[in-house]
Amino acid sequence: MEKDIARVKPLELIHKLMDEGTFVELQESMQETNVLTGFGKVNGRRVYAFAQNFETRGGSIDSAHANKIIAVMDIALNEGVPIVGFYHSVGARIQDGILALDAVGKLFNHHVKLSGKIPQISVIMGSCAGGAAYCPALTDFIFMIEEKSKLFVTGPKVVQAITGERSTAEELGGTKIHGKVSGINHFESSDEESAIKDVRRLLSYLPQNHREKSPRMVSGISPKYLDPKNIVPVESNKPYDMLKLIEKIVDNESFIEIQKQYAKNTIIGFGRFNGIACGLIANQPKYLAGALDVDASEKIACFIRLCSNFHLPIILLEDTVGFMPGVRQESSGLLRYGADIVKAFAEASVPKITVIIRKAFGGAYIALNSKAIGATRVYAWTTSEIGVMGIGAAVNLLKKDSASSESLERSLNRGMEANLELALSHGVIDEVIEPYETRQKLIEAIEELRKREQLAV
CATH class of the missing domain: 3.90.226.10 (2-enoyl-CoA Hydratase; Chain A, domain 1)
Known part of the structure; x- marks a missing residue:
């Protein structure tokens, strides 16, 4: 019962992204609630997706977590289909030590492997630190939500402990710092629904992969004439x-x-x-x-x-x-x-x-x-x-x-x-x-x- 409750948010996000009734959760995804993976259609075209589950171990990345994402990335690459990731994670699982770091490194490697071959889109659903912040930075597009999304190498507490510098999470890695100063963020949305709507719109401009062209819209409506x-x-x-x-x-x-x-x-x-x-x-x-x-x-x-x-x-x-x-x-x-x-x-x-x-x-x-x-x-x-x-x-x-x-x-x-x-x-x-x-x-x-x-x- 507790696992079912924990799965609600990730499932809800992916269902909102996909065309109604098209999402299929991958069988191997059901063995672990820390991250969910699957596929469906967006604007009638296939898209793969994964969503980290912050409610279970803070969405921390261990070998099982990383392997599940890598598996869906490989399928997306083989099929030549875009992949969308919903990120909310504390980063590498501290208890797993070097094995967690190795798992994060394998994720990095796979993002690079997919780069330029299929579109990779990241949606930041909360705070992401360390490896969980680097992964989106290796993708083509990042969406952040006002006052909700955070991306940083290390969080405010660690920064203060190491350097003595005091900052809030928003000042350190919020939408404004990454939208205006660092340039890491590509799109800023007012809320979750707007972000997902904008992801769907963005996908309509992109081809499925590097071998195809983007779909042509039939309308081609001209703007109101003005010299x-x-x-x-x-x-x-x-x-x-x-x-x-x-x-x-x-x-x-x-x-x-x-x-x-x-x-x-x-x-x-x-x-x-x-x-x-x-x-x-x-x-x-x-x-x-x-x-x-x-x-x-x-x-x-x-x-x-x-x-x-x-x-x-x-x-x-x-x-x-x-x-x-x-x-x-x-x-x-x-x-x-x-x-x-x-x-x-x-x-x-x-x-x-x-x-x-x-x-x-x-x-x-x-x-x-x-x-x-x-x-x-x-x-x-x-x-x-x-x-x-x-x-x-x-x-x-x-x-x-x-x-x-x-x-x-x-x-x-x-x-x-x-x-x-x-x-x-x-x-x-x-x-x-x-x-x-x-x-x-x-x-x-x-x-x-x-x-x-x-x-x-």
């Missing part, structure tokens, strides 16, 4: 909200933002174009003029690799003054993180389409999916500026005196206008387009490239 230029100011130094532009070029209400509180100068997420799921990356001029810093660079590079792993075309909307200058950024490794964007784009094997909205300067122009590093298609708005740096910065760098500033600025302005023509004539840009053409041009390119892929198979 994008009405969103983007003519003045190149005036901020605006790139999200509003994204909402006007993707299918109606199809954009789902990822890591929205982290590195807010960059936007990443999924959206649909005529029903086809794509990964979107965009500079956000509303924050830091869309400049690329260490956090934004890391956010972009990780997302590029995820899209490439799961055959999702990448759309990049570019409007940036460049990489963020300064001692703090340089000492934090900006060159290394910026280079990682270049590597990620150059290695990505999916269609990669760039639209230069307003500004594309310096190293950021190159790194953000330029033709030089393998862009499939590059468009530029008629009003866009491309150059080694902005005119203001160039004048300050090159001027000899105040009298020469005006003539230098006029000369640089002419050069900036010529850059667009030069880029077009040399094939660095494929086409200069009017803002209102953006959505249609993207759809045409995505459809064409999709057909080419199908013919190549």
